[in-house]
Amino acid sequence: MTKTASVFAAIGLAAGLAALPAPATAQADNVNEIIVYGSDPCPRSTDDEVVVCARKPESERYRIPERLRTGGARQTREAWANKAKSFETVGASGINSCSAVGPGGHTGCLKNIIDQARAESRESEVENTAPEQ
Incomplete structure (x- = not known):
């Protein structure tokens, strides 16, 4: 292949790439997903934008989204x-009981505080994990 033939081939390749449609990610930017409640109207699509509506009952309007709700009361x-x-x-007294009754009753108070902090951190880890879908 001569030098001029390779130049023409490169120009043809560049022109062919320019004629390809835009990638799907650029086209997806024009989609507007909206949740409407009750009998609220869904906005109309325009030439530049596609509107996709999901209709939910009126009772869901001011609720926390389902994916963020916890599984009931603690x-x-x-x-x-x-x-x-x-x-x-219940009713414990003496050493490691965290009570004012008996000798060494105060020694269990720090243990109770530590156990409570660990339980709260475990519970917050469970609450902060995303639900499985």
Whole structure:
């Protein structure tokens, strides 16, 4: 292939690439996804923009989105084993009991604070994880 033939081939290749349609990501920027509630009207699409409406009941208008809602009250999410564990220390006195009754009753207070902090951090980790879809 001569030098001029390779130049013409490069020009033809460049012209062919310029004629390709725009990538899908650039076209997807013109899509507007909207949630409408009750009997609210859905906005109309224009020549430059495509509007996609999802209709939900009026009762959902001011609620937290489903993907951000937790699975019920803490009492219903907590395991029975954890509830039963709290009954182990009811009426305890003496060493490691965190009570004013008996010698060394105060020694369990720091342990209770540490256990409570660990339980709260575990619960916040569970609450901050995204739900599976």
